[in-house]
Amino acid sequence: MNALLSLVAVSILVALAWVGGSVASLRSVFGIVVPAAAVAIFVVGLAARVTRWALTPVPFRIPTTCGQQRTLPWIKASWIESPWTRAGVVVRMALEVLLFRSLFRNTQAAMTAEPIPAAGQDAHGAAPAARGLRRLVYGEEKWLWLAALAFHWSFLVVLLRHLRFVVEPPPAWVDAIAAVDGFFQVGVPVLYMTDVLLLAALGYLLLRRLVDARIRYLSLLQDYFALYLLIGLVGSGVLMRYFVRPDVVAIKELALGLVTFAPVVPATVSPFFFVHLTLVSVLLAYFPFSKLVHMAGVFLSPTRNLANTNRMRRHVNPWNYPVKVHTYEEWEDEFRDKIKAAGLPLEKA
Amino acid sequence: MADQTPSPETLTQVEYRPRAKNWLDPHVEFRRGTFCYSALPKSLKALDLPNPREWQPFHRDWKLPPDWKAIILEGMKDRLDRFRSFRLFMDICVRCGACADKCHFYLGSGDPKNMPVVRAELIRSVYRRYFTTAGRLFGEAVGARELTEDVLKEWFYYFYQCTECRRCSVFCPYGIDTAEVTMIGRELLNLVGCNINWVLEPVANCFRTGNHLGVQPHGFKDSIDFAVDELEEITGVRIEAPINKKGAEILFVVPSADYFASPHYYTLLGYLLLFHEIGLDYTFSAFASEGGNFGLFTSHEMIKRLNAKIYAEAKRLGVKWILGGECGHMWRVLHQYMDTMNGPADFLEVPVSPVTGTRFDNTASTRMVHICEFTADLVRHNRLRLDPTRNDKWRVTFHDSCNPARAMGLLEEPRYLIRATCRHFHEMPENTIREQTFCCGSGSGLGTDENLEMRLRGGFPRANAVRYVHERHGVNLLACICAIDKATLPPLLEYWVPGVEVAGIHELVGNALIVKGGRERTTDLRGDPFEREAPAAEEEPVHA
Ligand code: SF4
Numbered sequence: 047m048n049a050l051l052s053l054v055a056v057s058i059l060v061a062l063a064w065v066g067g068s069v070a071s072l073r074s075v076f077g078i079v080v081p082a083a084a085v086a087i088f089v090v091g092l093a094a095r096v097t098r099w100a101l102t103p104v105p106f107r108i109p110t111t112c113g114q115q116r117t118l119p120w121i122k123a124s125w126i127e128s129p130w131t132r133a134g135v136v137v138r139m140a141l142e143v144l145l146f147r148s149l150f151r152n153t154q155a156a157m158t159a160e161p162i163p164a165a166g167q168d169a170h171g172a173a174p175a176a177r178g179l180r181r182l183v184y185g186e187e188k189w190l191w192l193a194a195l196a197f198h199w200s201f202l203v204v205l206l207r208h209l210r211f212v213v214e215p216p217p218a219w220v221d222a223i224a225a226v227d228g229f230f231q232v233g234v235p236v237l238y239m240t241d242v243l244l245l246a247a248l249g250y251l252l253l254r255r256l257v258d259a260r261i262r263y264l265s266l267l268q269d270y271f272a273l274y275l276l277i278g279l280v281g282s283g284v285l286m287r288y289f290v291r292p293d294v295v296a297i298k299e300l301a302l303g304l305v306t307f308a309p310v311v312p313a314t315v316s317p318f319f320f321v322h323l324t325l326v327s328v329l330l331a332y333f334p335f336s337k338l339v340h341m342a343g344v345f346l347s348p349t350r351n352l353a354n355t356n357r358m359r360r361h362v363n364p365w366n367y368p369v370k371v372h373t374y375e376e377w378e379d380e381f382r383d384k385i386k387a388a389g390l391p392l393e394k395a
Numbered sequence: 396m397a398d399q400t401p402s403p404e405t406l407t408q409v410e411y412r413p414r415a416k417n418w419l420d421p422h423v424e425f426r427r428g429t430f431c432y433s434a435l436p437k438s439l440k441a442l443d444l445p446n447p448r449e450w451q452p453f454h455r456d457w458k459l460p461p462d463w464k465a466i467i468l469e470g471m472k473d474r475l476d477r478f479r480s481f482r483l484f485m486d487i488c489v490r491c492g493a494c495a496d497k498c499h500f501y502l503g504s505g506d507p508k509n510m511p512v513v514r515a516e517l518i519r520s521v522y523r524r525y526f527t528t529a530g531r532l533f534g535e536a537v538g539a540r541e542l543t544e545d546v547l548k549e550w551f552y553y554f555y556q557c558t559e560c561r562r563c564s565v566f567c568p569y570g571i572d573t574a575e576v577t578m579i580g581r582e583l584l585n586l587v588g589c590n591i592n593w594v595l596e597p598v599a600n601c602f603r604t605g606n607h608l609g610v611q612p613h614g615f616k617d618s619i620d621f622a623v624d625e626l627e628e629i630t631g632v633r634i635e636a637p638i639n640k641k642g643a644e645i646l647f648v649v650p651s652a653d654y655f656a657s658p659h660y661y662t663l664l665g666y667l668l669l670f671h672e673i674g675l676d677y678t679f680s681a682f683a684s685e686g687g688n689f690g691l692f693t694s695h696e697m698i699k700r701l702n703a704k705i706y707a708e709a710k711r712l713g714v715k716w717i718l719g720g721e722c723g724h725m726w727r728v729l730h731q732y733m734d735t736m737n738g739p740a741d742f743l744e745v746p747v748s749p750v751t752g753t754r755f756d757n758t759a760s761t762r763m764v765h766i767c768e769f770t771a772d773l774v775r776h777n778r779l780r781l782d783p784t785r786n787d788k789w790r791v792t793f794h795d796s797c798n799p800a801r802a803m804g805l806l807e808e809p810r811y812l813i814r815a816t817c818r819h820f821h822e823m824p825e826n827t828i829r830e831q832t833f834c835c836g837s838g839s840g841l842g843t844d845e846n847l848e849m850r851l852r853g854g855f856p857r858a859n860a861v862r863y864v865h866e867r868h869g870v871n872l873l874a875c876i877c878a879i880d881k882a883t884l885p886p887l888l889e890y891w892v893p894g895v896e897v898a899g900i901h902e903l904v905g906n907a908l909i910v911k912g913g914r915e916r917t918t919d920l921r922g923d924p925f926e927r928e929a930p931a932a933e934e935e936p937v938h939a
């Protein structure tokens with residue numbers, strides 16, 4: 047249901063964009079107004095969101111420690127997983143943001159009836175106990191990590207490649223990225239690895255939500271929506287590059303016009319491109335209000351970006367307010383006789 | 396074990412395929428064995444908490460205050476503005492499901508709402524509905540739910556079915572810590588008087604008497620004196636255990652179970668013997684007679700209210716620094732909250748071991764040292780004479796308690812002490828120890844009898860790993876450094892892995908410790924005869 051509704055929603059967007067790109071009077075709306083508005087919403091929305099987070103205090107230092115703390119000099123401490131220096135935190139965050147360190151830990155739990163292998167032997171395959179106690183085993187599960195990594199990195203590369211459309215002449219490093227991306231020299235035009243990876247990763251991520259009962263159970267409309275949007279976006283791009291081959295010069299003119307605040311919509315820009323552009327616009331405008339803000343939020347996560355220096359350096363809570371406590375004096379007053387009888391010292395005899 | 400408790404075979408028939416299509420329906424059934432009873436009005440009154448009344452979770456009418464909904468929403472707003480963690484965690488979850496099968500309650504129950512992501516969604520759905528535009532406009536279509544009494548009951552059920560263990564947070568790509576969400580969820584529930592007795596009675600006790608068990612000063616003195624007598628019987632040495640002694644160098648704070656419950660008690664004997672042997676100038680406090688802090692399971696404010704006495708007593712007694720015993724959640728508070736809440740501890744000195752001269756710079760601000768850090772330092776400097784053969788009857792494995800592992804990073808010190816005091820040490824499988832350790836299933840105040848089935852389910856992944864080393868290596872002792880573990884792991888193991896006992900690290904230290912004077916020891920701290928093996932261990936310690 048969620049999957050279907052969001053597919054319908056994205057389809058409607060595609061259709062709208064197609065119409066917008068086909069009807070002459072709408073072309074400047076979809077070619078200029080929509081993307082410009084989307085960028086504005088993206089910038090303002092994201093800034094507002096991040097500011098909001100940043101202004102919300104971090105009352106306590108609550109890193110999740112994933113390794114040995116720093117204590118005695120002869121105990122090997124884990125400077126990345128339980129960092130106590132700024133460098134350690136930076137590396138921890140870098141691993142998280144660039145390589146998805148935590149996702150790499152992923153395992154898959156399963157119940158099995160197989161007996162526990164004897165010491166010194168790891169072989170599975172002993173006859174399962176017919177009835178009785180099952181046990182939990184944990185298997186490697188790196189696909190999610192791999193797909194996430196493939197998606198995010200490919201997306202970044204594709205984004206950088208797109209600079210060719212908005213910077214004239216394109217910087218050399220952009221060409222270099224494109225050259226590496228097309229390294230295998232397959233087909234004409236050359237097939238980019240990242241295009242394949244993007245579609246494969248998105249396909250996996252979607253399939254996972256649809257097929258795995260557990261993931262389907264927790265998936266919301268917006269989870270599918272984001273995936274369909276991205277698939278539509280990448281799909282329309284791929285379609286244009288490898289199959290329909292629209293007038294690239296005209297597209298470039300439009301793109302350059304947008305970024306130089308001198309917008310034009312050349313007559314030969316294909317409706318395919320309007321679909322692509324509109325989906326990007328929707329993505330941008332949707333970004334700050336959706337789970338996609340995880341891109342910015344991850345940097346602020348207090349369980350990851352704080353050092354495990356809790357007992358070394360005091361962390362100050364800006365709203366630390368006085369609370370009602372029970373004082374020693376009250377305690378002594380209440381139990382005076384018992385304290386005396388037990389022979390323990392008193393403050394007030 | 397209660398009669399209605401299903402057999403282990405039945406409990407492992409867990410299905411991980413959710414039966415419902417989604418989690419939007421809030422209805423829960425308060426089935427016997429899977430929830431905790433409500434807090435008694437007297438506890439709430441003692442603490443000036445709102446809405447004290449007689450009620451039970453399985454009653455239809457929870458006797459909520461008429462404006463309960465406004466109170467909760469106002470409370471949410473307030474906390475969204477005060478905790479970046481809460482606001483951020485509401486905003487950035489992508490529902491990737493990486494955390495889903497990392498929660499011991501999900502693994503043991505198969506209840507899909509026990510997946511950490513869904514547990515958080517229970518509150519996130521209300522956040523969407525009242526605090527985001529899309530949620531206001533589209534409602535359930537985008538996973539936004541009206542705050543109804545059923546939702547509140549569902550919160551109660553599932554936020555008291557999370558032990559705040561932080562395991563999910565290790566696996567989340569954004570570090571989303573469902574324990575943090577649960578803590579806030581419980582704070583909100585507390586605003587309308589929906590709390591459980593197993594948490595609030597200890598809290599009320601602790602506020603009044605200084606400790607969860609409600610032990611009064613003379614009772615405290617009696618238990619310590621009793622331990623001193625017992626040690627004399629075992630070792631022939633008469634030791635001293637000062638209480639409320641002004642001018643001592645060190646204040647020693649323990650969880651109250653150490654002097655009132657078993658097998659904690661043997662750990663207490665271990666501490667006392669150790670301190671005697673090294674001639675430590677320390678004191679207990681009969682008021683700061685609890686390091687544990689069930690406020691952690693109530694609200695941030697309550698953490699602070701209960702924790703205040705530690706620094707206050709250190710100041711009053713004029714000690715130089717503080718030493719803390721073996722307890723898990725107690726150390727979360729001491730490590731991550733105490734200094735911020737009740738510091739600065741500028742009236743104390745940076746801890747220095749009087750025996751080795753080691754300066755504990757890692758506690759330069761908080762000025763409180765964990766006993767395992769302290770003892771590991773002694774062992775490292777060869778200041779203790781240890782005879783590990785005295786622990787030969789134990790084949791030991793180590794259970795990392797959630798909080799020392801994931802909120803502190805205290806992983807190596809206890810292992811170092813086990814290796815120094817025992818000859819047979821076998822690690823449980825890699826993804827069940829250290830930062831990936833599994834909870835005992837009864838933490839965060841859920842260790843009550845009426846909740847037994849859920850505890851056994853939640854403790855299953857832990858017990859499952861113990862069973863693994865029990866069968867493969869004959870492990871018969873689960874060592875740990877947590878008072879809740881010591882209370883709840885024995886029944887858990889009796890159910891899942893009979894034949895494995897539970898002990899604290901300092902019990903093992905106390906067994907192995909050779910003290911000056913006294914007589915030749917023949918029994919361990921439990922009073923059982925040593926069973927030494929031939930000097931060479933017949934089996935190499937394996938770190939599986
Ligand atoms: S792992 Fe983190 S982002 Fe993924 S579903 Fe769980 S809480 Fe959400």
Ligand code: SF4
Pocket residue numbers: 497498499500509510511514556557558559560561562563564573574577
């Ligand atoms: S904190 Fe622990 S108990 Fe709570 S949801 Fe996470 S894994 Fe489960």
